[in-house]
Amino acid sequence: MSLYDIPLHTLDGTPTSLAAHKGKAVLIVNVASKCGLTPQYAGLEELQKTYADRGFTVLGVPCNQFAGQEPGSAEEIAAFCSAGYGVTFPLLEKIEVNGEHRHPLYTALTEVADAEGEAGDVQWNFEKFLLSPSGEVAGRFRPRTEPADAVLVAAIEAQLPQG
Template sequence: MTASLTDISLTTLDGKPTSLAEYADGAVLVVNVASKCGLTPQYSALERLAQEYRDRGLTVIGVPCNQFMGQEPGTAEEIQTFCSTTYGVTFPLLAKTDVNGANRHPLYAELTKTPDAAGEAGDVQWNFEKFLLAPGGRVVNRFRPRTEPDAPEVIAAIEAVVPR
């Protein structure tokens, strides 16, 4: 992974330190998530991707964010309970994070430099924006929130970078 992405300190939802270096050998799909959003049902497709591609080297990472109309108001425990009981989420979740603005997490400061299919970089538009990282950490795709996790273009992008 590029040094800038792997060196960024992250915190898991349960408060443990981590970084993307832990996933450097595989592909990673980073998604800012929320429990009370019209797009929240995307959790189902994200979990299917996590299950279907786990053995091929893809890790889905959810990043709870409360910056879009307060749609992720819960505590870490509430978020974990909601995700596991409502959607059966088994993929890693990070601590609640700002993805835009003055307090934007350094991870998102890097990710948002990546343009989408229309060539537009910059702020995350809404919950469930997806960034695909190839093994080694290069950001190779950015999918806007309304692009479903199992959309053909997302699957094709994942297939192009999973190592196995």
């Protein structure tokens, strides 16, 4: 099964899938509103603004599995992201990224190793997975990798659709 075939839901509950972003470079990030890394929302939004017109999107995936740092409802999460960080990139419904109830999207994503060759569970909020325009995982970046990190930016630029 392709990543494009995995059923997803937007934050407001509308059915979707990664196929909605086919042909784009996509940065999938598990996000949380009450985390020490939450200020990364600003950098993620900056990436969105910089590259959206070149075939790129950030896709935020709220998750409450790390110290209960995303306790809010869909409406609270949307309001926080909009008011606090001016987020314009799409957000999916709150899901689990690790454990027995791990969402199938993250079952596939966590099979991919990071730059140090380590696959497996998401370590914390704001772990990043970069997808190529053909839907393949092109990179995995751990939570402390800032959105403006030169290695991450270069990886995104390398995945932008040509043409």
